[in-house]
Amino acid sequence: MESHDFVAYGLPLIEEDDIAGVLDSFRSGWLTRGPKTLEFEKTFASYVGAKHAVAVNSCTSGLHLTLSCLDLGPGDEVITTPLTFVATVNTIIHTGAKPVLVDIDPYTMNIDGRKIEEAITSHTKALVPVHIAGYPCDMDAVMDLAGRHRIKVIEDAAHAIYTQYQGRMVGSIGDATVFSFYATKNLVTGEGGMVTTNDDDLAERLRLWSSHGLSHGAWNRYTDQGSWFYEVLVPGYKYNMTDIQAALGLSQLKKLNKMQARREEIARYYNEAFAGCPAIELPIDSPDVRHAWHLYIVKLNLAEISVDRNAFIDRLKEKGVGSSVHFIPVHYHPYHRDYFAGASYPVTEEIFERIVSLPLYPKMSDEDVAKVIQAVMEILN
Numbered sequence: 222m223e224s225h226d227f228v229a230y231g232l233p234l235i236e237e238d239d240i241a242g243v244l245d246s247f248r249s250g251w252l253t254r255g256p257k258t259l260e261f262e263k264t265f266a267s268y269v270g271a272k273h274a275v276a277v278n279s280c281t282s283g284l285h286l287t288l289s290c291l292d293l294g295p296g297d298e299v300i301t302t303p304l305t306f307v308a309t310v311n312t313i314i315h316t317g318a319k320p321v322l323v324d325i326d327p328y329t330m331n332i333d334g335r336k337i338e339e340a341i342t343s344h345t346k347a348l349v350p351v352h353i354a355g356y357p358c359d360m361d362a363v364m365d366l367a368g369r370h371r372i373k374v375i376e377d378a379a380h381a382i383y384t385q386y387q388g389r390m391v392g393s394i395g396d397a398t399v400f401s402f403y404a405t406k407n408l409v410t411g412e413g414g415m416v417t418t419n420d421d422d423l424a425e426r427l428r429l430w431s432s433h434g435l436s437h438g439a440w441n442r443y444t445d446q447g448s449w450f451y452e453v454l455v456p457g458y459k460y461n462m463t464d465i466q467a468a469l470g471l472s473q474l475k476k477l478n479k480m481q482a483r484r485e486e487i488a489r490y491y492n493e494a495f496a497g498c499p500a501i502e503l504p505i506d507s508p509d510v511r512h513a514w515h516l517y518i519v520k521l522n523l524a525e526i527s528v529d530r531n532a533f534i535d536r537l538k539e540k541g542v543g544s545s546v547h548f549i550p551v552h553y554h555p556y557h558r559d560y561f562a563g564a565s566y567p568v569t570e571e572i573f574e575r576i577v578s579l580p581l582y583p584k585m586s587d588e589d590v591a592k593v594i595q596a597v598m599e600i601l602n
């Protein structure tokens with residue numbers, strides 16, 4: 222593996238097998254949803270241990286699709302976290318329901334299971350936990366609360382392909398789970414996503430609404446009238462995945478374990494290098510979960526260093542290392558500042574000032590990793 226002058230913050234791993242899969246789609250003539258999408262859905266469902274998987278063109282559309290299928294509307298409330306990508310919250314707003322944000326746990330940075338119950342009202346219809354960085358939420362607490370209050374759990378698993386919670390795969394736990402295959406995620410299809418569920422009715426609704434509301438049953442019922450006939454049963458969306466994306470998904474899924482092993486290795490190098498450094502709080506890990514290491518987020522102990530987080534990021538860049546921040550709290554964006562006017566989430570706000578995501582992806586060479594470690598140590602000393 223070569224070393225790079227600038228260690229990019231994130232890069233996908235696209236190899237010859239991925240390219241061959243995509244070329245095969247082109248040669249087959251199937252450009253949109255076809256046999257490879259069906260195969261990717263089947264393979265993915267069995268990978269996470271869910272009964273159904275519905276391939277979509279992004280995690281954002283998957284979230285919107287799933288929330289829409291719960292018949293949410295004005296007057297309903299959906300609980301989620303302020304420390305997430307805005308799509309989690311925007312898709313709730315798209316349904317007409319009101320997002321209700323619950324502050325995070327300072328260690329895991331996931332929604333704080335102990336604070337969810339206070340936010341539940343008679344209007345609460347769903348809960349959207351986000352497994353930040355690939356470390357799972359406390360799903361026992363979440364599922365227990367949801368069961369007692371009869372609310373649905375839709376997991377935002379954009380970071381959590383490969384994640385296990387107490388031996389169970391994320392994707393097989395909540396009422397539905399939505400994954401992202403965006404270019405920066407652990408498995409990439411460029412743009413793309415997947416919804417998994419064990420609920421037969423929900424799966425049927427997801428399929429119906431993901432493709433204009435076209436009744437596939439109609440094709441069987443009216444075959445004698447020719448294949449031009451279709452019926453639209455609901456005013457559905459256009460959210461399907463294409464076979465070109467699915468080809469990439471299939472080749473990426475085949476080597477996911479290999480890619481994850483490299484992520485785990487890099488995370489271990491970082492953990493060992495930064496252990497005992499008082500300026501850095503390491504990302505959480507625990508023996509009863511399997512971390513997907515989508516992100517390696519360190520928390521700076523600002524009292525121990527002479528720079529703030531933004532200056533730390535600038536210094537890293539000067540030293541040839543890209544980094545990022547996950548995330549700008551949702552309620553800090555101009556639109557959401559007005560929407561959530563007056564709201565404050567103290568744990569999220571305090572942590573936001575201290576977090577930096579370091580480069581972590583399978584394509585990184587050992588030299589790249591060493592360069593990141595050296596740059597961080599130089600700045601902190």
Ligand SMILES: *Cc1c(COP(=O)(O)O)cnc(C)c1O
Pocket residue numbers: 278279280281282305306308309351377379380400401402403412413414
């Ligand atoms: C990336 C991401 C999304 C959106 O995924 P897309 O596939 O780009 O729509 C949603 N939630 C979180 C937490 C993300 O990181």
